[in-house]
Amino acid sequence: MPKIRVLVVDDAVVMRRLITDVLSKDDAIEVVGVAANGKIALQKIPQLNPDLVTLDVEMPELNGIETLREIRKIYPKLPVIMFSTLTQRGAVTTLDALQLGANDYVTKPANVGSVAEGMSRLASELVPKIKAHCRHLCPAVAAPAASAILPARRPAPNHRPPAPTRPVPIECVCIGCSTGGPNALAEVFKLFPSSFPVPLLIVQHMPPMFTALLAERLTAGSRVRFTEAQEGDRLQPGCGYIAPGGRHMEVRREGLVTLVRLHDGPPENSCRPAVDVLFRSAASVYGAGTLGVILTGMGQDGLRGCEHLHEKHAPILAQDEPTSVVWGMPGAVTQAGLTDRVLPLSQICGEIVRRVAESRNRIPVPNAVPTPTRPSLCH
Numbered sequence: 577m578p579k580i581r582v583l584v585v586d587d588a589v590v591m592r593r594l595i596t597d598v599l600s601k602d603d604a605i606e607v608v609g610v611a612a613n614g615k616i617a618l619q620k621i622p623q624l625n626p627d628l629v630t631l632d633v634e635m636p637e638l639n640g641i642e643t644l645r646e647i648r649k650i651y652p653k654l655p656v657i658m659f660s661t662l663t664q665r666g667a668v669t670t671l672d673a674l675q676l677g678a679n680d681y682v683t684k685p686a687n688v689g690s691v692a693e694g695m696s697r698l699a700s701e702l703v704p705k706i707k708a709h710c711r712h713l714c715p716a717v718a719a720p721a722a723s724a725i726l727p728a729r730r731p732a733p734n735h736r737p738p739a740p741t742r743p744v745p746i747e748c749v750c751i752g753c754s755t756g757g758p759n760a761l762a763e764v765f766k767l768f769p770s771s772f773p774v775p776l777l778i779v780q781h782m783p784p785m786f787t788a789l790l791a792e793r794l795t796a797g798s799r800v801r802f803t804e805a806q807e808g809d810r811l812q813p814g815c816g817y818i819a820p821g822g823r824h825m826e827v828r829r830e831g832l833v834t835l836v837r838l839h840d841g842p843p844e845n846s847c848r849p850a851v852d853v854l855f856r857s858a859a860s861v862y863g864a865g866t867l868g869v870i871l872t873g874m875g876q877d878g879l880r881g882c883e884h885l886h887e888k889h890a891p892i893l894a895q896d897e898p899t900s901v902v903w904g905m906p907g908a909v910t911q912a913g914l915t916d917r918v919l920p921l922s923q924i925c926g927e928i929v930r931r932v933a934e935s936r937n938r939i940p941v942p943n944a945v946p947t948p949t950r951p952s953l954c955h
Contacts, residue, residue, distance in 0.1 A: 614643025756901025855881025
């Protein structure tokens with residue numbers, strides 16, 4: 577099979593060498609060129625014909641955002657992975673880049689003890705993303721075989737609780753996503769009703785600082801008020817709570833109220849926050865009154881959590897493969913036979929609203945709602 581041809585664009589000599597050395601160790605990847613800024617990169621793309629470009633955010637002459645705009649004008653389908661810093665400015669620019677058409681992002685290694693440790697972290701994050709976005713050149717990661725999917729550990733029929741005799745009202749919506757998730761969430765919520773009757777709990781794989789900005793952007797682009805969740809938040813109808821980067825999010829009952837619990841437990845599926853952690857707690861607290869939704873994302877996070885929801889007879893929706901940036905997470909849940917419906921991204925908003933409304937014996941709210949009104953703060 578041909579190797580994945582990568583063009584590395586970064587103004588720092590050290591970073592260019594580090595990225596090149598990391599990628600060159602993988603037999604499926606070939607670094608076909610490097611560029612010190614966006615202007616040089618645009619000249620090299622037609623000469624080198626790369627399958628993917630890694631693009632630094634901050635560069636002289638032509639920065640990452642300006643370069644991305646030019647790439648998208650000429651090469652709308654060329655995968656681009658942005659390199660960002662774990663700073664407020666880096667987070668803002670990265671979210672801008674995703675809105676402009678970047679396929680993914682990686683944060684630069686920082687505060688590592690050695691070059692070897694930095695290379696290890698870079699390899700574990702960057703290499704799988706390159707292969708996921710060039711899956712036509714890597715059949716092994718394009719559509720995982722059934723044996724590659726963690727088997728669904730469903731209980732034997734005589735151990736599984738019987739299904740409720742009457743539909744259970746949905747009390748919360750839990751959403752998990754990763755690669756491609758910010759844009760997918762924006763699409764789902766852009767026509768969401770402001771009068772939504774239950775809270776929305778979201779795990780998007782992102783580092784610290786990024787999730788607070790994501791909440792701000794989703795709020796600005798929808799009728800729902802989103803917030804980066806805080807310990808002890810009391811869940812309110814119609815409000816969205818995003819798990820903060822670097823922390824797991826759960827829900828817990830205290831009397832008649834449900835609160836957010838954050839903790840620093842071990843990563844699951846190499847992720848913190850992890851979708852599995854949220855879904856498990858929702859299954860325990862809400863049971864069949866949970867609506868689980870798995871959107872685009874790499875890996876299998878959410879599969880085990882969906883098993884817990886499935887055992888409680890909670891409905892589960894998944895994004896379909898054609899509209900997913902990477903069909904890893906929704907694909908794993910779908911192939912395990914845990915989903916009630918697999919839908920294109922454009923239909924997920926309507927399906928969520930319909931299922932919640934019908935379960936609560938309310939007339940579904942139409943997609944088009946004039947003059948949005950903001951709900952109160954979600955804390």
